[in-house]
Each structure stands twice: as structure tokens, then as C-alpha cells.
Amino acid sequence: MDRGQRGEPPASGARLPAPSSESGRVLSLALGAVLVALLVLLLAGLPSGRGELRTAAPPPPDAGITPLDCQFLLARARAEGWRHLELPPGRHWDGRPLAVVAWSPADALVVIQHAPRVECGSLIDARLRDSRFNAGVGTVLRPLAASGKPIEVWISPGTWEHWAVSVVAGDPTALQRQDGIRGALRIAILTAAALLILSAGLGSIISNSSVFHGHALASGLLAIWVAELSGVAGYPSRWLLPPEWSAPLGIALLLPVVGFAARALAEECGTRHRWPNLSSGLRGAMFASLPAALLVALAPLAWLPTLSRAVEAAAAVWLLLPLGIGLYCLRGAPRTAVGVVGAVLPLCLTLASSNWDPPLISAFRAEVTAATATWMALVALLMAARRLGIERDDLSRLSRLAFTDALTGLPNRRGAMAYLEAREGNGPLRAQKWVLASLDIDHFKQINDEFGHARGDQALRLFAETLRRARRHSDLVARVGGEEFMIAMPDADLAQMQRALKTARSDLQSSETVRSLGFPLRFSAGVVEQRPGESLDDLFEQADRALYTAKRQGRSRDVLREGAGRGSDRDRDRDRDRDREDQART
């Protein structure tokens, strides 16, 4: 018998198995809800298919719109040499009503002139000036087919110059529809970003993991960036940041958004283990993106056009890293690789396309950029939730293994202690009192020596099975040492324990399987009932002492504890010596 272990206090570091991937599941559900909400919003935001033309309405009186002197602006545009476009007759108009709309994520003044009519507005408050167009400065003209004069559009130099203001002319109904889609898209993307913050925040609270804290912060920055980029931050009046911050932040926040996602996605491919230096570099770049964004936001306005190009180029190149890492891990972890590449590629292409401006992206540039960045953040969060779920499951499996005895499948000493400690707390499973039996197979060494270790193992398994059958459903049976077992009965009395032990003994005697082992399987037991105020440590020690007594008295019996006090070390040493003598005689 491995007695040394008997008197030890329960392992204080014993932990219950970790919870399963609950937080991962909650997050997946939350993100699923994000996608559904997006779809619903998009459908609800689309203009109706009846093709009705929205009519112009005066701006609401409380909108704070200062009237613009369009003639003055026209003179200024000519004098300052604003960007000038001409829509000549014939190709663009033929006498039917014609809509002309200018839009851009950045603010700019737009003057639309078809002599003698002049319309003007700024892109920021355009939607308040003309209710027919929500996402840009527009007007509806009815130019005479015979008129030889072109429609002229003047655009002031903007802060995001390479995001050229798009000017479209055509059927008013079609253009209003496009304008409606644009507005719906902007709101849907912003809603997705807001829901991302909620999901990541929820993940932070549930898991208390730094991974989700980071995602929550990045989602917050993403939402501000999307709101500014899409112009939703100025609708119906500015609600997020003062207008002078719109362009600087719309440019600068791309850096941390990309920096965080690049690092998070690269980590999904196990970068930290494979290329620790690269991982540290990405981490450093992620943190550096915050002060870099601040510097860009504080830079003089005149620098912004150049900085805007530089930021987008840097972001596109930066994203090549997770893209490359994702492609590299295609072989080892194809699912993760598809996730990483699928997350990064759309934004990468969108940013890179600013150099050749394909028409579709050009027309919806702000929306496509915001949507692809939100998509990247969404997939990064989903992947993190999935990975954390898998890690938790693995941990849970590992701790189950650590708490279980491999030979018999019973809880081991650590598992038993964790279980008993958990039931000592104030939870609903709290037991008022325990009855404990310490069991030890008699002369097991002899069995091993005579019949071999394999037969010994078989005997241990049979013994465990017999105890399992003899216990009540609520009782704990554990293998706490080599041939040492334990039965713990919550809220029971001594008689119940004695009955269970009696059942086990008679089962062992009558069992054909045990007989086939070729030797009898007997055990000794020390039984104790917990007294008020008695700790589990004390209870174990008392059960231990009772077991020694049972061994000393000739084995194959149960001994209830005698007296209430704890035995002295001298008593125990004396018992041990006597026991050794017994063994030698046997």
C-alpha cells in the first residue's frame, strides 16, 4: 500500500475541468445575427421597384443649412480653376429629364451649371439640400434637346484627391435607385461594424481573453472609420466627430484597422510558433499603427492627398503579409488558410485597384472599401472565436484526461479531490456531510508477483467495476493510488456505506469473472462519517487510520474509526512498523 500518500492534504491546485467552447458558440451565433441583420437592412434600404421619382423638398428648417450663393461659387470655381467636367448634348441628354449627381466620400463643393440654371452644394450636407439624392450632390434638369450648351460640373479640390469625385448623369429614376442603394449600403456596413463591436465586446466579457479585448478595440476604430468614410457620420447632421476630423480620420484609421487584422489573421496560421520574429514584427507594427494614425490625423491638411495615397499603399502592402502566410498554410491547415485569404483578399484588391479604378469599384469606391474592411474584421473575429473554442475543447479534453485514471476509467486522486472540493463550496451541489471509505486490495503485491502484472491490472479493473456497481448514483468511486480506492457518499450514514461495502464483497466472492482470475480478490476498508466542523483533510486521515487498523487486524474487513482525535505521528509510525512485520510473516 502506498501509505505515504494517504495522509497528504488534497492537492490544493486541483481544478475542475475547463468549461467547453460556450463562448465560441455564443459568438458564432452573434456573428450569424450580424449577417442576417445586414441582409435585412440591405433589403429594407433598397428603393422600391416602382420607379417613382423622389421629388425635391426644401431642407428641414432645423437642419442648420446655410444657403450657398451658387453664382458666387461658380465665379470662384472659374477663378481658382476647380476640376471641370462637361456633359455635352446628344450623348448625355436629349430633352428628357436628366439627373446629374456628384458623390465622393470626401467633402467637396460641387457646382452644376446648365445656363441659366446653377445648382451647388457640399458633399457633406448634400442630402439635406436636395431630398432627391441622399448620398451626393445632385440635381434634375430638363435641358432642351436643341440647346447646344453642355452641362458643366465644377468640383473644388478635395482632401482625398485621388478618390476623385464621380459625376454621373442619366435617367433620374435609375440614378435615384443607385443613390438609394448607396445610402442603404452605407448604413448596412456601419450597422455591421456596430454589431461587430457588440460581438467582440460580448466575447471580451464572456471569455475575458486578450484576443477579444483586441478585437473589441479594433472594431471600435473600424466603426468610426466606416462612419466617416461612408459619410454616415454626417447624417442627418454630424453626430460623431467635428467636420474637420472627417477626412483626416477617414484616411488615418485605415492603418490600425489593417494593422490589427493583419496580425490577428496571421496568428490564426500559427505564425507565433512558426516564425516568432515575424509574429513580433506584426505585433510591433500593430501597436505602431496607432501613433502613426494619430500623426496622419494631425498632419497639415495640404498633406492629406499625398498621405491618403501613402496610407492606402502601405495598407495594401501590409495586407500582403497575412495573404502570403494564408497561402503558405494552405497545405497544413486548408480551412484556416481559406479563411485568412478570403478575409484579406477583397480589401487588398480594392486598395490596389485605386491605381486603375475599374468602373464598378470607382462608382462605389467608399462603400466597397468600407465593406471589404468590415468583412475582414468580421472573418478575423469569427476565426478567433472558432480557434478559442477549439482550444477550450482541447483544454477540457486534456484536463479530463488529467483527472481520470487510464486503467480503470475512474477519477484519480486529483479528480476525486477536485470533485469533493467543488461539493464543499456553497453551490447547489454542496453536501452537508460525507461518509468516506478508504479501500485497499489485500496482498496485491503477492498477486502481482505470482500471477504477473497484466493479471494484476485485470484484477484492478474488475475491482473498480465491482465498486462502481455497489455505489449509489450520487456516490463517488475513485482510484486514489496503486491498489487504493475510495468511496465518498454525500449526505449518507455509516450503515449505507457498510451496505455498499458488503455488496462489493459478496460480488467479488460470487463473481465468475473474479474466480477466473485464479485468486481471491479481497479488500480492507476504513470507514468514517464526517463530524460537524471536520475538514476533508481530517476525514481522509481518519479513514486512512481506520484502514491501517483493518489491515493490522487481519485484513478483509471494514473498520469504523475509533475516537475523535487525530493520531500522532508516533502512533502512525508504530502502526506502520507493525504492518511491515505482518507482511513479512505473510
Ligand SMILES: Nc1nc2c(ncn2[C@@H]2O[C@H](COP(=O)(O)OP(=O)(O)OP(=O)(O)O)[C@@H](O)[C@H]2O)c(=O)[nH]1
Ligand atoms: N498490476 C498493477 N500493480 C500495481 C499497480 N499500481 C501499483 N501496483 C502494485 O501494487 C502493489 C502494492 O503493494 P503494497 O503497497 O505492498 O500492498 P499489498 O501487497 O497490497 O499489501 P497490503 O496492502 O498490506 O495487503 C505493488 O506491488 C505495486 O507494484 C498497477 O497499476 N497495476
